[in-house]
Amino acid sequence: MNLHAVRAIYAFEMARTRRTLFQSIVSPVISTSLYFVVFGAAIGSRISEVDGITYGAFIVPGLIMLSLLTQSVSNASFGIYFPKFTGTIYELLSAPVSYFEIVVSYVGAAATKSILLGTIILVTAELFVSVRIDHPVWMVLFLVLTAVTFSLLGFIIGVWADNFEKLQFVPLIIITPLTFLGGSFYSIHMLPPFWQSVTLLNPVFYLVSGFRWSFYSLADVGVSISVAMTFVFLAICLVIVAWIFRTGYRIKT
Protein backbone atom coordinates (compact mmCIF):
# COMPACT_ATOMS: atom_id res chain seq x y z
CA MET A 1 0.00 0.00 0.00
CA ASN A 2 1.44 3.34 -1.09
CA LEU A 3 0.10 5.39 1.80
CA HIS A 4 2.15 8.44 0.88
CA ALA A 5 0.37 8.52 -2.45
CA VAL A 6 -3.09 8.11 -0.95
CA ARG A 7 -2.32 10.94 1.45
CA ALA A 8 -0.93 13.12 -1.36
CA ILE A 9 -3.98 12.70 -3.60
CA TYR A 10 -6.42 13.09 -0.75
CA ALA A 11 -4.68 16.24 0.48
CA PHE A 12 -4.53 17.61 -3.07
CA GLU A 13 -8.27 17.12 -3.55
CA MET A 14 -9.09 18.60 -0.17
CA ALA A 15 -6.91 21.59 -0.99
CA ARG A 16 -9.05 22.11 -4.08
CA THR A 17 -12.07 22.09 -1.79
CA ARG A 18 -10.43 24.61 0.56
CA ARG A 19 -9.73 26.97 -2.32
CA THR A 20 -13.44 27.02 -3.02
CA LEU A 21 -14.43 26.90 0.62
CA PHE A 22 -16.67 29.91 0.32
CA GLN A 23 -18.82 28.39 -2.43
CA SER A 24 -18.63 25.01 -0.73
CA ILE A 25 -20.29 26.31 2.41
CA VAL A 26 -22.25 29.34 1.39
CA SER A 27 -24.13 27.82 -1.52
CA PRO A 28 -25.62 24.83 0.38
CA VAL A 29 -26.55 27.10 3.29
CA ILE A 30 -28.31 29.50 0.94
CA SER A 31 -30.07 26.79 -1.07
CA THR A 32 -31.18 24.96 2.08
CA SER A 33 -32.62 28.18 3.45
CA LEU A 34 -34.43 28.73 0.15
CA TYR A 35 -35.92 25.26 0.26
CA PHE A 36 -37.21 25.99 3.73
CA VAL A 37 -38.70 29.26 2.64
CA VAL A 38 -40.36 27.74 -0.43
CA PHE A 39 -41.28 24.24 0.69
CA GLY A 40 -41.38 24.69 4.41
CA ALA A 41 -43.14 28.02 4.73
CA ALA A 42 -45.20 28.26 1.55
CA ILE A 43 -46.21 24.66 0.92
CA GLY A 44 -45.76 23.54 4.50
CA SER A 45 -48.44 25.93 5.69
CA ARG A 46 -50.93 23.88 3.66
CA ILE A 47 -49.54 20.41 4.35
CA SER A 48 -48.66 21.13 7.99
CA GLU A 49 -47.97 17.54 9.03
CA VAL A 50 -46.81 14.28 7.44
CA ASP A 51 -47.23 11.19 9.61
CA GLY A 52 -47.15 13.31 12.72
CA ILE A 53 -44.00 15.27 11.76
CA THR A 54 -44.14 18.93 10.78
CA TYR A 55 -43.59 19.30 7.05
CA GLY A 56 -40.48 21.42 7.56
CA ALA A 57 -38.83 18.71 9.65
CA PHE A 58 -40.07 15.99 7.30
CA ILE A 59 -38.13 17.33 4.30
CA VAL A 60 -34.78 17.68 6.13
CA PRO A 61 -33.51 14.13 5.36
CA GLY A 62 -34.59 14.53 1.72
CA LEU A 63 -32.80 17.88 1.46
CA ILE A 64 -29.61 16.40 2.86
CA MET A 65 -29.89 13.44 0.43
CA LEU A 66 -30.38 15.79 -2.50
CA SER A 67 -27.15 17.65 -1.74
CA LEU A 68 -25.32 14.47 -0.82
CA LEU A 69 -26.11 12.83 -4.15
CA THR A 70 -25.49 15.79 -6.42
CA GLN A 71 -22.38 16.96 -4.56
CA SER A 72 -20.82 13.47 -4.38
CA VAL A 73 -21.32 12.95 -8.09
CA SER A 74 -20.06 16.36 -9.12
CA ASN A 75 -17.05 16.41 -6.76
CA ALA A 76 -15.81 12.99 -7.71
CA SER A 77 -16.46 13.37 -11.42
CA PHE A 78 -14.67 16.70 -11.52
CA GLY A 79 -11.77 15.35 -9.45
CA ILE A 80 -10.86 12.70 -12.00
CA TYR A 81 -12.08 14.49 -15.12
CA PHE A 82 -9.93 17.55 -14.56
CA PRO A 83 -6.52 15.78 -14.72
CA LYS A 84 -7.74 14.00 -17.85
CA PHE A 85 -8.70 17.34 -19.33
CA THR A 86 -5.48 19.18 -18.46
CA GLY A 87 -3.24 16.16 -19.14
CA THR A 88 -1.79 16.01 -15.64
CA ILE A 89 -3.16 12.46 -15.40
CA TYR A 90 0.14 11.34 -16.95
CA GLU A 91 1.67 11.65 -13.51
CA LEU A 92 -0.97 9.52 -11.83
CA LEU A 93 -0.64 6.83 -14.51
CA SER A 94 3.13 6.74 -14.28
CA ALA A 95 3.19 6.64 -10.47
CA PRO A 96 3.58 3.48 -8.39
CA VAL A 97 -0.03 3.56 -7.22
CA SER A 98 -2.59 0.80 -7.54
CA TYR A 99 -6.08 1.36 -8.91
CA PHE A 100 -7.41 0.63 -5.48
CA GLU A 101 -5.31 3.47 -4.04
CA ILE A 102 -6.44 5.85 -6.78
CA VAL A 103 -10.10 5.10 -6.12
CA VAL A 104 -9.74 5.25 -2.34
CA SER A 105 -8.12 8.67 -2.44
CA TYR A 106 -10.35 10.34 -5.04
CA VAL A 107 -13.58 8.82 -3.80
CA GLY A 108 -12.53 9.33 -0.19
CA ALA A 109 -11.93 13.03 -0.77
CA ALA A 110 -15.20 13.52 -2.66
CA ALA A 111 -17.17 11.63 -0.02
CA THR A 112 -15.53 13.61 2.78
CA LYS A 113 -16.58 16.83 1.16
CA SER A 114 -20.18 15.80 0.66
CA ILE A 115 -20.46 14.42 4.20
CA LEU A 116 -19.22 17.78 5.49
CA LEU A 117 -21.84 19.41 3.35
CA GLY A 118 -24.58 17.15 4.64
CA THR A 119 -23.58 18.10 8.16
CA ILE A 120 -23.67 21.81 7.32
CA ILE A 121 -27.17 21.41 5.88
CA LEU A 122 -28.31 19.54 8.97
CA VAL A 123 -27.01 22.33 11.17
CA THR A 124 -28.65 24.96 8.98
CA ALA A 125 -31.94 23.08 9.09
CA GLU A 126 -31.79 23.14 12.88
CA LEU A 127 -32.07 26.92 12.65
CA PHE A 128 -35.48 26.61 10.99
CA VAL A 129 -37.07 23.52 12.45
CA SER A 130 -36.35 21.13 15.27
CA VAL A 131 -34.86 17.94 13.88
CA ARG A 132 -34.98 14.67 15.79
CA ILE A 133 -32.55 11.82 15.11
CA ASP A 134 -33.92 8.52 16.43
CA HIS A 135 -31.15 6.28 15.08
CA PRO A 136 -27.91 8.28 14.92
CA VAL A 137 -25.69 5.29 14.11
CA TRP A 138 -27.89 4.34 11.16
CA MET A 139 -28.05 7.97 10.14
CA VAL A 140 -24.26 8.16 9.92
CA LEU A 141 -24.13 4.80 8.16
CA PHE A 142 -26.60 5.91 5.48
CA LEU A 143 -24.78 9.22 5.15
CA VAL A 144 -21.39 7.59 4.65
CA LEU A 145 -22.60 4.75 2.43
CA THR A 146 -24.55 7.08 0.18
CA ALA A 147 -21.67 9.54 -0.07
CA VAL A 148 -19.23 6.77 -0.96
CA THR A 149 -21.57 5.10 -3.45
CA PHE A 150 -22.39 8.27 -5.32
CA SER A 151 -18.77 9.43 -5.24
CA LEU A 152 -17.95 6.15 -6.96
CA LEU A 153 -20.67 6.89 -9.48
CA GLY A 154 -19.17 10.35 -9.95
CA PHE A 155 -15.74 8.80 -10.47
CA ILE A 156 -17.20 6.59 -13.19
CA ILE A 157 -18.86 9.57 -14.85
CA GLY A 158 -15.62 11.54 -14.67
CA VAL A 159 -13.76 8.73 -16.41
CA TRP A 160 -16.48 8.31 -19.02
CA ALA A 161 -16.95 12.00 -19.81
CA ASP A 162 -14.83 13.42 -22.58
CA ASN A 163 -16.24 16.91 -22.45
CA PHE A 164 -17.72 19.27 -19.90
CA GLU A 165 -21.28 18.81 -21.18
CA LYS A 166 -21.23 15.11 -20.43
CA LEU A 167 -19.76 15.88 -17.04
CA GLN A 168 -22.79 17.97 -16.12
CA PHE A 169 -25.29 15.86 -18.01
CA VAL A 170 -25.70 13.00 -15.57
CA PRO A 171 -26.12 15.02 -12.37
CA LEU A 172 -28.52 17.41 -14.09
CA ILE A 173 -30.60 15.01 -16.16
CA ILE A 174 -30.58 11.95 -13.93
CA ILE A 175 -29.58 12.50 -10.32
CA THR A 176 -31.59 15.64 -9.57
CA PRO A 177 -34.89 14.39 -11.09
CA LEU A 178 -34.51 11.01 -9.42
CA THR A 179 -34.01 12.72 -6.07
CA PHE A 180 -36.96 15.06 -6.49
CA LEU A 181 -39.16 12.18 -7.61
CA GLY A 182 -37.74 9.85 -4.95
CA GLY A 183 -39.86 11.20 -2.14
CA SER A 184 -37.50 13.86 -0.83
CA PHE A 185 -40.33 16.32 -0.34
CA TYR A 186 -43.31 14.01 0.14
CA SER A 187 -44.31 10.60 1.42
CA ILE A 188 -45.24 8.27 -1.41
CA HIS A 189 -48.51 7.58 0.38
CA MET A 190 -49.52 11.04 -0.82
CA LEU A 191 -49.30 9.79 -4.43
CA PRO A 192 -51.95 7.94 -6.45
CA PRO A 193 -51.32 4.14 -6.53
CA PHE A 194 -49.90 4.15 -10.07
CA TRP A 195 -47.23 6.72 -9.22
CA GLN A 196 -46.46 4.83 -6.03
CA SER A 197 -45.51 1.79 -8.12
CA VAL A 198 -43.42 3.92 -10.47
CA THR A 199 -41.58 5.41 -7.52
CA LEU A 200 -40.60 1.90 -6.41
CA LEU A 201 -38.45 1.72 -9.59
CA ASN A 202 -36.49 4.79 -8.51
CA PRO A 203 -33.30 3.73 -6.72
CA VAL A 204 -32.97 7.04 -4.89
CA PHE A 205 -36.34 6.47 -3.25
CA TYR A 206 -34.88 3.67 -1.13
CA LEU A 207 -32.03 5.87 0.06
CA VAL A 208 -34.32 8.72 1.02
CA SER A 209 -36.73 6.37 2.75
CA GLY A 210 -33.99 4.68 4.78
CA PHE A 211 -32.35 7.98 5.63
CA ARG A 212 -35.63 9.49 6.79
CA TRP A 213 -36.27 6.40 8.92
CA SER A 214 -32.99 7.04 10.75
CA PHE A 215 -34.40 10.45 11.73
CA TYR A 216 -38.06 9.87 12.53
CA SER A 217 -38.53 6.07 12.48
CA LEU A 218 -40.82 6.68 9.49
CA ALA A 219 -40.24 4.72 6.30
CA ASP A 220 -42.06 4.16 3.03
CA VAL A 221 -40.42 0.76 2.72
CA GLY A 222 -38.73 -1.50 5.27
CA VAL A 223 -35.35 -0.17 6.38
CA SER A 224 -33.68 -3.50 5.58
CA ILE A 225 -34.71 -3.05 1.93
CA SER A 226 -33.16 0.42 1.95
CA VAL A 227 -29.91 -0.91 3.36
CA ALA A 228 -29.89 -3.76 0.87
CA MET A 229 -30.49 -1.37 -2.05
CA THR A 230 -27.66 0.90 -0.89
CA PHE A 231 -25.29 -2.06 -0.92
CA VAL A 232 -26.57 -3.12 -4.34
CA PHE A 233 -25.68 0.32 -5.79
CA LEU A 234 -22.33 0.21 -4.07
CA ALA A 235 -21.64 -3.23 -5.56
CA ILE A 236 -22.68 -2.13 -9.05
CA CYS A 237 -20.40 0.89 -8.89
CA LEU A 238 -17.50 -1.21 -7.60
CA VAL A 239 -17.92 -3.68 -10.45
CA ILE A 240 -17.90 -0.88 -13.03
CA VAL A 241 -14.84 0.74 -11.45
CA ALA A 242 -13.03 -2.60 -11.44
CA TRP A 243 -13.89 -3.06 -15.10
CA ILE A 244 -12.66 0.46 -15.95
CA PHE A 245 -9.31 -0.25 -14.43
CA ARG A 246 -8.95 -3.72 -15.87
CA THR A 247 -9.49 -2.46 -19.37
CA GLY A 248 -8.00 1.01 -18.96
CA TYR A 249 -11.27 2.36 -20.41
CA ARG A 250 -10.92 6.05 -21.35
CA ILE A 251 -7.85 6.36 -19.14
CA LYS A 252 -5.11 4.46 -20.89
CA THR A 253 -4.58 4.12 -24.60
Added chain:
Amino acid sequence: MQSVISVSNLSKTYASGLHALKNINLEIRSGEIFALLGPNGAGKTTLISTICGIVNPTQGSVTVAGHDIIKDYRATRSLIGLVPQELTTDSFETVWATVSFSRGLFGKAPNPAHLEKILRELSLWAKKDSKIMTLSGGMKRRLLIAKALSHEPRILFLDEPTAGVDVELRRDMWELVRTLRSTGVTIILTTHYIDEAEEMADRIGVISNGEIILVEEKTALMHKLGKKQLTLQLQHALVSMPESLAAYHLSLASDGNELIYTYDSQTELTNIPGLLKALNDAGIAFKDLHTTQSSLEDIFVNLVRKEP
Protein backbone atom coordinates in the same frame (compact mmCIF):
# COMPACT_ATOMS: atom_id res chain seq x y z
CA MET B 1 27.87 -2.68 -19.43
CA GLN B 2 24.78 -3.68 -17.45
CA SER B 3 21.43 -2.80 -18.98
CA VAL B 4 18.82 -1.10 -16.83
CA ILE B 5 15.92 -1.06 -19.28
CA SER B 6 15.29 -3.89 -21.62
CA VAL B 7 12.61 -3.66 -24.28
CA SER B 8 11.83 -6.82 -26.20
CA ASN B 9 9.59 -7.28 -29.22
CA LEU B 10 7.48 -4.34 -28.15
CA SER B 11 4.61 -3.36 -30.42
CA LYS B 12 1.86 -0.83 -29.98
CA THR B 13 -1.23 -0.50 -32.10
CA TYR B 14 -3.54 2.33 -31.10
CA ALA B 15 -7.30 1.87 -31.13
CA SER B 16 -7.32 3.78 -34.41
CA GLY B 17 -5.39 0.88 -35.95
CA LEU B 18 -2.18 2.88 -36.17
CA HIS B 19 1.01 0.87 -35.62
CA ALA B 20 2.94 3.35 -33.54
CA LEU B 21 5.64 0.87 -32.47
CA LYS B 22 6.75 -2.13 -34.49
CA ASN B 23 8.63 -4.88 -32.76
CA ILE B 24 11.04 -2.67 -30.83
CA ASN B 25 14.11 -4.21 -29.21
CA LEU B 26 16.27 -1.90 -27.15
CA GLU B 27 18.67 -2.05 -24.23
CA ILE B 28 19.39 1.05 -22.17
CA ARG B 29 22.62 0.82 -20.22
CA SER B 30 22.85 1.77 -16.61
CA GLY B 31 24.17 5.28 -16.12
CA GLU B 32 24.23 6.36 -19.74
CA ILE B 33 22.66 9.27 -21.56
CA PHE B 34 20.65 7.84 -24.40
CA ALA B 35 19.21 10.11 -27.06
CA LEU B 36 16.24 9.00 -29.05
CA LEU B 37 16.05 10.82 -32.35
CA GLY B 38 13.28 10.69 -34.87
CA PRO B 39 10.97 12.84 -36.96
CA ASN B 40 7.50 13.94 -35.80
CA GLY B 41 5.20 11.00 -35.25
CA ALA B 42 8.02 8.44 -35.24
CA GLY B 43 6.87 6.90 -31.97
CA LYS B 44 9.28 8.44 -29.43
CA THR B 45 6.59 9.56 -27.01
CA THR B 46 4.69 6.30 -27.44
CA LEU B 47 7.81 4.31 -26.56
CA ILE B 48 8.50 6.41 -23.47
CA SER B 49 4.87 6.36 -22.38
CA THR B 50 4.77 2.59 -22.65
CA ILE B 51 7.86 2.15 -20.47
CA CYS B 52 6.39 4.55 -17.90
CA GLY B 53 3.01 2.81 -17.78
CA ILE B 54 0.84 5.42 -19.48
CA VAL B 55 0.26 3.43 -22.66
CA ASN B 56 -0.60 -0.27 -22.67
CA PRO B 57 1.68 -2.32 -24.90
CA THR B 58 -0.05 -4.45 -27.53
CA GLN B 59 2.73 -7.00 -27.62
CA GLY B 60 6.13 -7.67 -26.12
CA SER B 61 7.59 -6.85 -22.74
CA VAL B 62 9.71 -4.30 -20.94
CA THR B 63 11.79 -4.78 -17.82
CA VAL B 64 13.27 -2.02 -15.69
CA ALA B 65 16.10 -3.05 -13.36
CA GLY B 66 14.97 -6.62 -13.89
CA HIS B 67 11.31 -6.01 -12.98
CA ASP B 68 8.49 -6.41 -15.44
CA ILE B 69 6.72 -3.05 -15.98
CA ILE B 70 3.27 -4.62 -15.70
CA LYS B 71 3.58 -7.37 -13.10
CA ASP B 72 5.95 -5.38 -10.94
CA TYR B 73 4.81 -1.85 -11.74
CA ARG B 74 5.45 -0.48 -8.26
CA ALA B 75 9.11 -1.40 -8.38
CA THR B 76 9.66 -0.09 -11.91
CA ARG B 77 7.69 3.13 -11.60
CA SER B 78 9.35 4.16 -8.33
CA LEU B 79 12.66 4.14 -10.20
CA ILE B 80 11.47 6.37 -13.02
CA GLY B 81 10.97 10.10 -13.34
CA LEU B 82 9.17 11.41 -16.41
CA VAL B 83 9.22 14.88 -17.92
CA PRO B 84 6.46 14.88 -20.52
CA GLN B 85 6.61 16.62 -23.86
CA GLU B 86 3.51 18.72 -23.25
CA LEU B 87 3.50 21.45 -20.61
CA THR B 88 0.79 19.96 -18.45
CA THR B 89 0.38 21.51 -15.03
CA ASP B 90 -2.25 22.33 -12.46
CA SER B 91 -2.65 26.06 -12.96
CA PHE B 92 -4.11 26.78 -9.53
CA GLU B 93 -1.53 24.95 -7.43
CA THR B 94 1.61 26.54 -6.06
CA VAL B 95 5.03 25.36 -7.15
CA TRP B 96 5.79 23.99 -3.70
CA ALA B 97 2.47 22.13 -3.40
CA THR B 98 2.82 20.44 -6.76
CA VAL B 99 6.38 19.30 -6.13
CA SER B 100 5.42 17.93 -2.71
CA PHE B 101 2.46 16.18 -4.32
CA SER B 102 4.70 14.45 -6.84
CA ARG B 103 7.04 13.20 -4.16
CA GLY B 104 4.16 11.74 -2.16
CA LEU B 105 2.55 10.21 -5.22
CA PHE B 106 5.72 8.26 -5.86
CA GLY B 107 5.65 6.87 -2.35
CA LYS B 108 8.38 8.93 -0.73
CA ALA B 109 8.15 10.44 2.75
CA PRO B 110 8.20 14.26 2.78
CA ASN B 111 11.68 15.77 2.53
CA PRO B 112 11.56 19.56 2.32
CA ALA B 113 15.35 19.83 2.20
CA HIS B 114 15.53 17.72 -0.95
CA LEU B 115 12.74 19.65 -2.63
CA GLU B 116 14.43 22.93 -1.75
CA LYS B 117 17.68 21.70 -3.28
CA ILE B 118 15.94 20.76 -6.53
CA LEU B 119 14.00 24.00 -6.78
CA ARG B 120 17.19 25.97 -6.17
CA GLU B 121 19.07 24.01 -8.81
CA LEU B 122 16.34 24.77 -11.29
CA SER B 123 16.16 28.45 -10.26
CA LEU B 124 12.58 28.07 -9.08
CA TRP B 125 13.11 28.66 -5.39
CA ALA B 126 12.01 32.28 -5.56
CA LYS B 127 8.77 31.11 -7.16
CA LYS B 128 7.96 28.40 -4.66
CA ASP B 129 4.80 30.06 -3.40
CA SER B 130 3.62 31.30 -6.78
CA LYS B 131 0.67 29.77 -8.54
CA ILE B 132 1.77 27.74 -11.53
CA MET B 133 -0.30 29.77 -13.97
CA THR B 134 1.85 32.80 -13.20
CA LEU B 135 5.01 31.04 -14.44
CA SER B 136 6.49 31.51 -17.88
CA GLY B 137 6.72 28.61 -20.31
CA GLY B 138 10.38 27.99 -19.56
CA MET B 139 9.68 28.01 -15.83
CA LYS B 140 6.88 25.50 -16.30
CA ARG B 141 9.26 23.27 -18.21
CA ARG B 142 11.71 23.45 -15.30
CA LEU B 143 8.89 22.81 -12.87
CA LEU B 144 8.05 19.59 -14.71
CA ILE B 145 11.67 18.57 -14.33
CA ALA B 146 11.52 19.41 -10.62
CA LYS B 147 8.42 17.27 -10.25
CA ALA B 148 10.12 14.37 -12.02
CA LEU B 149 13.18 14.69 -9.77
CA SER B 150 11.21 15.15 -6.56
CA HIS B 151 11.20 11.44 -5.76
CA GLU B 152 14.88 10.86 -6.49
CA PRO B 153 14.47 8.62 -9.54
CA ARG B 154 17.31 6.44 -10.83
CA ILE B 155 16.08 6.76 -14.40
CA LEU B 156 14.94 10.01 -15.96
CA PHE B 157 12.96 10.34 -19.17
CA LEU B 158 13.08 13.74 -20.81
CA ASP B 159 10.66 14.02 -23.71
CA GLU B 160 11.94 16.99 -25.70
CA PRO B 161 13.12 18.89 -22.64
CA THR B 162 14.45 21.85 -24.54
CA ALA B 163 11.58 22.52 -26.92
CA GLY B 164 10.73 26.19 -26.59
CA VAL B 165 13.53 26.91 -24.20
CA ASP B 166 16.02 29.73 -24.67
CA VAL B 167 19.70 29.14 -25.30
CA GLU B 168 20.86 29.94 -21.81
CA LEU B 169 18.29 27.68 -20.19
CA ARG B 170 19.24 24.93 -22.60
CA ARG B 171 22.83 25.14 -21.42
CA ASP B 172 21.63 25.01 -17.80
CA MET B 173 19.58 21.93 -18.57
CA TRP B 174 22.46 20.17 -20.24
CA GLU B 175 24.52 20.99 -17.20
CA LEU B 176 21.86 19.55 -14.92
CA VAL B 177 21.63 16.39 -17.00
CA ARG B 178 25.39 15.93 -16.76
CA THR B 179 25.30 16.45 -13.01
CA LEU B 180 22.56 13.87 -12.71
CA ARG B 181 24.48 11.41 -14.79
CA SER B 182 27.49 11.85 -12.56
CA THR B 183 25.34 10.67 -9.65
CA GLY B 184 24.51 7.51 -11.56
CA VAL B 185 21.11 8.48 -12.96
CA THR B 186 20.34 6.95 -16.35
CA ILE B 187 18.90 9.51 -18.75
CA ILE B 188 16.85 8.92 -21.85
CA LEU B 189 16.00 12.01 -23.84
CA THR B 190 14.20 12.62 -27.07
CA THR B 191 14.99 15.63 -29.13
CA HIS B 192 14.64 17.20 -32.53
CA TYR B 193 17.80 19.21 -32.00
CA ILE B 194 20.60 17.11 -33.34
CA ASP B 195 23.23 19.27 -31.72
CA GLU B 196 21.68 18.41 -28.41
CA ALA B 197 22.15 14.69 -28.98
CA GLU B 198 25.62 15.36 -30.33
CA GLU B 199 26.53 17.40 -27.29
CA MET B 200 24.97 15.20 -24.63
CA ALA B 201 24.46 11.61 -25.58
CA ASP B 202 26.64 8.58 -25.02
CA ARG B 203 24.53 6.57 -27.40
CA ILE B 204 21.99 7.46 -30.00
CA GLY B 205 18.97 5.56 -31.24
CA VAL B 206 17.10 6.59 -34.35
CA ILE B 207 13.44 5.73 -34.60
CA SER B 208 11.36 6.24 -37.69
CA ASN B 209 7.86 5.00 -38.50
CA GLY B 210 7.71 3.01 -35.28
CA GLU B 211 10.92 1.11 -35.93
CA ILE B 212 14.32 1.48 -34.36
CA ILE B 213 16.51 1.77 -37.40
CA LEU B 214 19.79 2.27 -35.61
CA VAL B 215 21.42 2.26 -32.19
CA GLU B 216 25.06 3.30 -31.94
CA GLU B 217 27.67 4.87 -29.74
CA LYS B 218 27.62 8.50 -30.70
CA THR B 219 31.28 8.62 -31.65
CA ALA B 220 31.10 5.38 -33.59
CA LEU B 221 28.03 6.59 -35.39
CA MET B 222 29.60 9.81 -36.45
CA HIS B 223 32.74 8.02 -37.44
CA LYS B 224 30.96 5.32 -39.35
CA LEU B 225 28.38 7.27 -41.21
CA GLY B 226 30.05 10.62 -41.34
CA LYS B 227 31.22 11.92 -44.66
CA LYS B 228 34.38 13.96 -44.63
CA GLN B 229 35.29 16.78 -46.92
CA LEU B 230 38.75 17.86 -47.83
CA THR B 231 38.94 21.45 -49.00
CA LEU B 232 42.00 22.65 -50.84
CA GLN B 233 42.64 26.33 -51.32
CA LEU B 234 44.34 26.80 -54.63
CA GLN B 235 47.14 29.14 -55.44
CA HIS B 236 45.55 30.02 -58.75
CA ALA B 237 41.86 29.82 -59.64
CA LEU B 238 40.91 26.90 -61.81
CA VAL B 239 38.54 27.44 -64.73
CA SER B 240 37.76 23.83 -65.54
CA MET B 241 38.49 20.45 -64.02
CA PRO B 242 41.44 18.63 -65.61
CA GLU B 243 40.58 15.23 -67.14
CA SER B 244 43.14 13.45 -64.98
CA LEU B 245 41.17 14.29 -61.83
CA ALA B 246 37.76 13.03 -63.01
CA ALA B 247 38.05 9.79 -60.99
CA TYR B 248 37.94 11.78 -57.70
CA HIS B 249 34.59 13.52 -58.37
CA LEU B 250 35.92 16.85 -57.19
CA SER B 251 33.91 20.01 -57.19
CA LEU B 252 34.99 23.59 -57.54
CA ALA B 253 33.96 26.33 -55.17
CA SER B 254 34.69 30.02 -54.52
CA ASP B 255 35.01 30.91 -58.22
CA GLY B 256 37.49 28.13 -58.82
CA ASN B 257 39.68 29.04 -55.85
CA GLU B 258 38.74 25.93 -53.90
CA LEU B 259 38.66 22.26 -54.72
CA ILE B 260 36.43 20.05 -52.62
CA TYR B 261 36.90 16.32 -52.26
CA THR B 262 34.17 14.35 -50.48
CA TYR B 263 35.05 10.91 -49.10
CA ASP B 264 33.82 8.35 -46.66
CA SER B 265 35.96 8.66 -43.59
CA GLN B 266 36.52 4.94 -43.19
CA THR B 267 36.65 3.30 -46.56
CA GLU B 268 38.29 5.76 -48.90
CA LEU B 269 40.83 7.28 -46.61
CA THR B 270 43.59 5.80 -48.66
CA ASN B 271 42.71 7.86 -51.74
CA ILE B 272 43.98 11.13 -50.36
CA PRO B 273 47.65 10.48 -51.18
CA GLY B 274 46.55 9.51 -54.69
CA LEU B 275 44.63 12.73 -55.08
CA LEU B 276 47.52 14.85 -53.89
CA LYS B 277 49.84 13.11 -56.30
CA ALA B 278 47.39 13.62 -59.17
CA LEU B 279 47.15 17.31 -58.32
CA ASN B 280 50.90 17.58 -58.32
CA ASP B 281 51.09 15.84 -61.69
CA ALA B 282 48.50 18.20 -63.12
CA GLY B 283 50.55 21.16 -61.86
CA ILE B 284 47.88 22.43 -59.51
CA ALA B 285 49.40 24.00 -56.43
CA PHE B 286 47.46 24.72 -53.19
CA LYS B 287 48.27 27.01 -50.31
CA ASP B 288 46.17 25.48 -47.59
CA LEU B 289 43.80 22.60 -46.81
CA HIS B 290 41.33 21.56 -44.15
CA THR B 291 38.87 18.74 -43.54
CA THR B 292 35.35 18.88 -42.13
CA GLN B 293 33.22 16.06 -40.82
CA SER B 294 29.50 16.01 -41.48
CA SER B 295 27.37 16.64 -38.42
CA LEU B 296 24.97 14.22 -36.82
CA GLU B 297 22.23 16.23 -38.43
CA ASP B 298 23.40 15.27 -41.91
CA ILE B 299 23.69 11.65 -40.83
CA PHE B 300 20.23 11.71 -39.36
CA VAL B 301 18.61 13.32 -42.36
CA ASN B 302 20.28 10.77 -44.61
CA LEU B 303 19.06 7.88 -42.51
CA VAL B 304 15.50 8.98 -42.27
CA ARG B 305 15.32 9.90 -45.92
CA LYS B 306 16.24 6.36 -46.88
CA GLU B 307 13.10 5.10 -45.19
CA PRO B 308 10.12 4.73 -47.54
